[in-house]
Amino acid sequence: MKPNNVIANLNHKVRYTGTRTDISPDKAFIFLGATIRKTKKQRPYGKEKVFYQAELQSEDTTKSLIIVNLDDIERLQND
Secondary structure (H helix, E strand, O other), X not given: OOHHHHHHHOOOXXXXXXXXXXXXXXXXXXXXXXXXXXXXXXXXHHOOOEEEEEEEEEOOOOOXXXXXXXXXXXXXXXX
């Protein structure tokens, strides 16, 4: 998902497409929000690295949250 799609996809079902092995690619999550982060370490020419994180909530009874890279999620079409 790209940062410009965040608002349109809030509270919709998504799936994780990244490489973490502790998250099942078949499991659906609720997309709760995104956070913009930047590194504290200065990069060459004074540029800081900016990255986006997504907050996902599991649909099961635990309602646990996971934080993943925003690029590693996609919206499910059938929600």
